[in-house]
Amino acid sequence: MAVSIAAPVVVLVVGHDFNGLYGQDSFFYQTYATGSLRDALTRLRPIPDFTWPPGYPVIVAMLSLVTGVGTLPGQVVSLVAGAAVPVFTILLAHELKPRGARWMPWLAGAVVALTPHLWQSSAVIMADTTGLASAALGAWALARYARLGSGRWVVLAAVAICFAIATRWAYALVALPLAVAGLHLTLRRRASMHAALAIVAGLLVLAPVGLPMVSAALDGQAIPFSISLASHPWDPANALRSTYDGPSGRFDFAQPMGLYYLLQPAQPYHLGPLWTLLAIPGLLVTLRSATVIRMAVLVGWPLLVLGFLAGDMTQNTRFFLAALPPLAILAALGCEATVDGARGWASGPRRVVGASLVAVVVLGLAIQGVSAVRFADSFIARHRSEQEGITRLASSVPSDAKLVSFGATLALRHAGRADALELYDQDPAAITALTADGRPTYLIVPVDILAPQWATSPPGRAFVALRDGAGLEALDRAGAYQLLVTHFDE
Template sequence: MNTSALPSQAAWLWRTATLLFAGALIVRVFAVTATGFDGLYGQDAYAYFDQAMALRATLLQGIPAPPGFHWPQGYPALVALMSLAVGGVPIAAQLVSLVMGSLVAPLTYLVGRKLLPSGGDGAAILAAVLTAIGGQAVLSSIVSMSDATALALILLSMWTALEFATTPRRRCLLALAVVFGCAAVATRWASILVAPALAVPALRGLAYGRRLRHIFPALLAAALGSGAVLFTLFHNQAFDLMGYFRNWNLLNAVWGPIPEIPAGTLSAKAPGLLYYLAPLYHPAFLGPLLGPLAGWGLWRLWRDNEPYRSLTLVLWAGVPFFFFVGLPLRNLRFCLTNAVPFILLAAWGAWILLPRPFLGKAIRVVIGLSLALIVAWGARRIESFTSAARAIIHTVHSVEALVPAHAIVLTFEITQTFEHHSDLQTFELFDQNEATLGMLIKGGRPVFLLTQPDDVIARWQNQAPGINTRWLEDHGSLQEIEAWGLYTLRRFEEHCVHQAGFPRAEAAS
């Protein structure tokens, strides 16, 4: 064995990982600077940021964080720590996502080197590049959400578990794998779906090492410490985790229409079985040309007698896929949990075909076209996403300029944006009922409703937004004031009460 080659090999490994991290970070920073996006949008990102600021107040002033947060608090905890350095501003949350999202590319490379057979370094680099430029991975890295952070922690756990499988005497690696895995679950609960895949290299290392009595203390300490952290993070959580299991139905895998999803979209039309195979065909991940090569890559692994690698990749891709297809939910960001094994298999499938004279040329064209398609889709998606976020903020400012300062505004899905960008008192329509609506309209203050009427009718007719809208219509009238894109501002007027000064708008801006 040539031991002199080891230092240069290690230097090459870390140099490549560093370059991949730098490249991924440049892509993400460019996306932020080009769009001016601060990471906050919708409801969830604001909720994460608010929780992080509550945890920051706990750290600095000892003020207990309010109960009722809906998700695991790992990501808000990291944002709170970052805010100690940069201040309690939105960039604190975005920085966490940027850094952790940029780590996905080098970690994909490190995991790929371990999971792919000898000679697979090129395939691992290709897979890392795909995660560095992939539209969904980039988008999740610039928003203040937990997805990119959870994926980075999953990859850290997988990498340390794979290292343990090949060097079982380094028992601290298994403890680190447990810690990183628990941290991933504490960041995003769906990360627990990767546990069966993580168990494969862990059990392999234990079987080869045969030193369980030495490993057990470190493993027990890691499990107890991580369990305590998980219990603390999940205890008294308002989020109903079991609700997902109650709503899970395998029929969703073959049944497309989902009422809570906008009609006419792929999300609404496609059954879960097709939708959650998106990493294999959607340009947010691999695209339709490169994706099918994942099947070839898996077959070659199995044919070449690589059951350990095959089983790890299949469990990593398959267990989350099986769970997601049964949910009455469709979201591309869910696919991040198990996108990496699909990407690794496709990269391996392409890589082993490159040496072939005719097929190699075709594969080079496929890779080039796929990279171009992925970049083009990602740029367009990020621009449309951030433009929509800016449009909502513009709507908030327009409403604030139009209605009286003492008015009450009922909103749906953008209430958090109002709370951060206006001084108006707003209430989430989803959280109201007959009693609370009655108190609001009897309070003597003007009441306005800002929603997407067509969306409420199509998706929420028999749920709180639709029910509450009909209640307002039954107890008065909703006079249209102005419209901005899909959002319409209406003023509630009780029967026989005519308000002046707010003529019906003739055009939408």
């Protein structure tokens, strides 16, 4: 299963000469992991502040001590973690399968392994696959503890789940039902020592992140590692809204937030309609054979993740990945239950139904595999082209000229324009002062996005001030980005 992700993703990455960097966030991870964090680790200093929790960058920084500070360590960590997700899903499904289930764990692993978005996330320098693999490992270890009762499994569960939290805050939601299940299991066994060891182990994992946060909060200072939390103000009423004004500008979405995330499982880049439909009988099977650990993993985990996303203010396809393993297991449960039900009918034509269902499953996996290749290939090719376009635009800017960008600033700095300024950090007064000397200032910005999304925010107002003040002349375009230069009326 691991090879089914790793091999084709490596082929696609190498074929497109893709460095795993896209947008802005991946550049943040790369710069932080191989820069200030790596330096802090080598000097045995505290972990420096970052936009997101530092779990993934810590692994990348440690690997970079062996591979060097290029993009390779970040890509390797994402790829290995992505390849591990279906493996942990199989192991988790094996622990959770009801009596009589046979091939359900393998099907669950196959569904995860062929999920298109997991391929994409395995190819980029982002924390998604690392957090997901850690959460799946933790859930499996907890399920092992439920069956075997050995204390080492609940300790491993605590370590893995807490590392998932230290990688992406979203997994704090997953930790809630798993923690309740773990507490129930230790109380039922009267294993207070198991619970104590698990709590201590989990706190030790979270300490490098949690202690600076608590200390800053007590001192009334800015809380480290929490910038991203401000971008996701949660409100249950958001589930019914499609227009939002928030930290990331103004959004006018085609669908209300709740409907968007409710439909995400059925999208072809995630489970697709077949496996989403089969998850419904899988849920019924789970409820009929409910145990604490099954309810925590297969109901609590996806319910809390999707419930939070429904009240968020951002629509992002990759956020659904946090709920992938339990939903894939539900789909596999529903599939085996449906096939077994059809085969249990009387002989004759009804047996054909069972064979037909098996054929549909095989065809569904084949279609999902083709979709994974096409989706990942399209994503990599698109962002490789975007990087080339940004580099081409930057090549037209004199090396001693002032350069301002929005959305491409870190890409420009990575490409050698360390002096590139971020428009997000400017306001009308600052941008006016920047151009007061009358020398040309060049901009590389997505004009079509700036206007509707950021019109009332500092970057949008700064752009308007520059356009209406100094004046802007369009020189070139590459995809969504335009190269503009200020000009002054004589």
